[in-house]
Amino acid sequence: SQQGEEDPQALSIQEGENATMNCSYKTSINNLQWYRQNSGRGLVHLILIRSNEREKHSGRLRVTLDTSKKSSSLLITASRAADTASYFCATDAEGNNRLAFGKGNQVVVIP
Amino acid sequence: KAGVTQTPRYLIKTRGQQVTLSCSPISGHRSVSWYQQTPGQGLQFLFEYFSETQRNKGNFPGRFSGRQFSNSRSEMNVSTLELGDSALYLCASSLEVRETQYFGPGTRLLVL
Numbered sequence: 001s002q003q004g005e006e007d008p009q010a011l012s013i014q015e016g017e018n019a020t021m022n023c024s025y026k027t028s029i030n031n032l033q034w035y036r037q038n039s040g041r042g043l044v045h046l047i048l049i050r051s052n053e054r055e056k057h058s059g060r061l062r063v064t065l066d067t068s069k070k071s072s073s074l075l076i077t078a079s080r081a082a083d084t085a086s087y088f089c090a091t092d093a094e095g096n097n098r099l100a101f102g103k104g105n106q107v108v109v110i111p
Numbered sequence: 112k113a114g115v116t117q118t119p120r121y122l123i124k125t126r127g128q129q130v131t132l133s134c135s136p137i138s139g140h141r142s143v144s145w146y147q148q149t150p151g152q153g154l155q156f157l158f159e160y161f162s163e164t165q166r167n168k169g170n171f172p173g174r175f176s177g178r179q180f181s182n183s184r185s186e187m188n189v190s191t192l193e194l195g196d197s198a199l200y201l202c203a204s205s206l207e208v209r210e211t212q213y214f215g216p217g218t219r220l221l222v223l
Contacts, residue, residue, distance in 0.1 A: 030209060042115070042201055042214035043154075088154065092209040097167050098144070099212065103153035 006089055006105035014110050019076040021105045023089030024069075030092045032065055032072050033099065037086045046074070046087075079109045113137070115204050115215035123221045129190040132218045136183050136204030143185040144208060145177060148199040148217070157200075159208050160185055166208070189220075197222045 006023050013019050023032070031050045035043040047063045049056045049072065056063045062075040076083055086104040093100060116135045124130050136143050145157040156169040160179035177187040183204070189196055199219050203212035 033211065035214075040199060040217070040219070042216045043203075043212075045211045045213065048211055090212075098156050098159060098169075098208060100156070101146070101154040 006087065006102045009103075010106045010108075012108045012110065013079055015079060015081055017079055019079050019083070019107055019109070021074050021087055021107070023072045023074070023102055025072075025089075025091045025093070026070065028094045029067075030094055032063075032092070033090045034061075034063060034072075034074050035088045035090060035101075037088065037104070038084075043088065076107075079107075081109050081111045083107060084109045115202060115213050117200075117202050117215035117218050119218060120216065121219050121221075123223065124192050125223050126192055126194060128192050129188060130192060130220060131186055131188045132200055132202075132220075134185045134187075134202030134204075134215060136185070136202075137213055140204035140206055140213070141183055142205045142208045143179055143183065144203045144205070144212065145185070145187050146201045146203065147171075148201055149197075154201070157187065161208065192222045194222050196220065 031048055033048045034046040037043045047056055047058050049063050049065045060077045065072045086106050088101050088104045090099040090101045118133045142161045144159040146154050148154045158177050159167045163179045174190045179185045199217045201214055201217045203214045205212045
């Protein structure tokens with residue numbers, strides 16, 4: 001099954017800086033979603049972007065989608081210590097009746 | 112609305128035993144998906160139920176099974192536990208499996 005792959009795998013930044021992480025996938029998708037997970041708890045949905053959309057914003061989060069390159073990026077602006085978490089992308093591939101999650105991207109924001 | 116709840120939160124079992132995990136979805140959500148999360152394999156899809164029917168199944172052995180009740184609550188069962196079954200088991204509910212999923216806190220299973 002298709003799986004998004006996040007890059008970089010781990011990121012360490014200072015509070016106030018921006019954090020950018022990327023997700024690549026292999027086949028056509030209907031939508032791509034980003035989730036956050038704090039310390040082994042359940043995942044929290046951040047943003048869903050559909051294949052016909054190029055950019056979406058939610059608070060300090062900005063997601064872009066480039067279907068020609070089969071990639072998406074998640075930007076967190078003005079990061080806070082509370083943003084320390086693992087971030088996952090999940091793809092809804094055409095023909096697959098499920099979401100496929102990447103392995104996650106660990107972000108550490110240093111106060 | 113109340114969120115997705117999972118019980119129990121923690122469980123310790125020994126090899127060969129079986130275990131049943133429970134998930135109560137958000138009211139009105141008919142789709143319930145189960146995932147296994149381990150450090151090595153990441154988040155892996157187990158199965159999805161919609162209106163009491165299993166619609167999709169991941170690549171797990173038959174020891175892993177599930178069901179969904181008429182009130183959308185779901186259970187998953189793992190029989191003949193192996194050490195490698197130690198993981199965080201996450202349940203997620205949604206209006207439709209391909210849309211936004213709402214996750215429970217998970218059940219952490221340790222098999223000794």
